[in-house]
Amino acid sequence: MLKMGLIGLGRMGKYHLNLYDSMRDIHLKALCDVDEKTLLNASHGNDVFATTDYTELLDKVDMVTVAAPTSYHFKIVKDCLKAGKHVLVEKPITTNLQEAEELFNIAAKKNLVLHIGHVERFNGAVQELKKIVRNPFLIESRRVGPYDERVKNDSIILDLMIHDIDIILNIVGKDVINVEAKGSKVYSNLPDFASVNLIFENNAVANIIVSRITQKKDRTLSISQEDTFVFLDYTNQDINIYRKGSSQHIFGERELRYKNEYITERLFVYKDNPLMLEIRHFVDCVKGNVLRMIPVEHELRSLKLALKVDDIISKKEGRCEVHA
Template sequence: MKPLRCAVIGVGYLGKFHAQKYAKIPGCELVAVVDSRQDVADAVAQSLGCRAVTDYRELLGQVDAVSIVVPTQAHYAVCIEFLRAGVHVLVEKPMTTTLAQADELIALAAEKGLVLAVGHLERFNPAALALEPLLDDPRFIDSSRLAPFKPRATDVSVLLDLMIHDVDLILSLVDSEVESVDCSGARVLTNDIDIANARIRFANGCVANVTASRVSAKSERKMRVFQSQACHSLDFQARTLTTYRGAVDPMAAPENAIERHEQSFGEADPLYSEIVDFVDSIRQQRQPKVTGRAGRRALEAVQRITEATRLIS
């Protein structure tokens, strides 16, 4: 099989990890890494034995697939050039800054028969993957994603930085359209929203309560999904899935009315799995797990939440 020529555009904190994964995937050739900072590009390229480039346009016509890990505001401009050149694209979340831009990228990829994948990493967490076959009509979802403050990624609100991870996963779990949203949030250390709580109501009656903070003392990424006779509790950091189910006859022995089953998934590499899925979708000519349309749906939901946010002063 002919090697898939790959490159990573933007090799800062997250992009360098993308580059490392491509370098490990059989059948992939990491042609180059790109960063506007020459020293950053040189350091990553030297460690992985590929070219260092400061202008991504040099790679048009020289690669088959790219990861785009530049600041959000530049996603559209970089994506559209590679799609126009016939290159498959994996773009980090949020895929664009506007829905119109997302629609244009989706249409162009479809027109050219290209894969357009969006980097919603939590979809590849083994605990989340194990949850999917257990679900049957979720009725209530409660999620919390808390993180200590870091200057990185403060160019967008906590809604687009952190909450969008859980919103995307919730949208993939609930087979219904969003009916209404409301949200309260506050600025704490930046000029944008740093902590927020949103309530999403779906047309089928399901309700999701979503909290995100980037100004917390500790890191926490958890979700609970309630359905008839069961609650599924995910810890994304510990990679565990605990299921609580009602006993067949809870009144017979009230002390054992709830049965508990825990699954632990040990070490995992969701980013590697995400990039492998992207590469396989190209080779197999299929849709990736997180399509451009899924990325757009998450962006639309977070934009609705942003518009509905009442700032707490």
């Protein structure tokens, strides 16, 4: 049985922790959080070693999940890899490409599995996309929701949009040749919403909107391709496919009416817990049972593009007027 350690027991760490008990081939051996109270609250009995210093758990485990704040990822992941541990680190792996590359180089040299927690890849609806999407022309993505003070110091691009960038890059499978981006501050000192336009080498276009100032949560992806329009809802893990669309203006005596007809197909999506599937995939890779879903050479494409978007926005960001 593989021995697991978990570093960082905040919001994301607790989701990981809650899933280990149901996984038969993992033995949770050690927990770490710098905050003693948090550590105590997450206590898992005498069998599980608990510490406020992650270096103390390294000799007790085979693999580690790192769910500490992003600014600590580089140091923690590097120490874990140097100690010969496989690592699943929450996204974003780092806020800097050179550091992320260094971590993957260490993992490669030591023959260790290093995964980034891009949990949306394991959303049942996203898994189905691979079977449906062929040569998309236009992609529209929305990931919006209400403001949360907790994330006011995080880049909305590295925190939210990186999910969309990751999925879109994987479904288009071509290089991006042009990026336009605009973001504005509303409540925090960083952009609270952003709009990004990507053009790919095959002329496919992606428009991505992220916002943490929108009262209604909405996480959707639409894809227009030849003969089909695909609409995906991340939250419900739902996909609808629209085919044979036609539209018509009907001129009556008193009014002008518009008719849009199409055939809709609601896809059956197997809905499992995406985080559970992500951990499962990591463990299966550690065991050597499966190949990683995204090859290492493609793993940092989304971070690279997200950093570029962040950079473009920071050079021309504005502030929206908030009226009291």
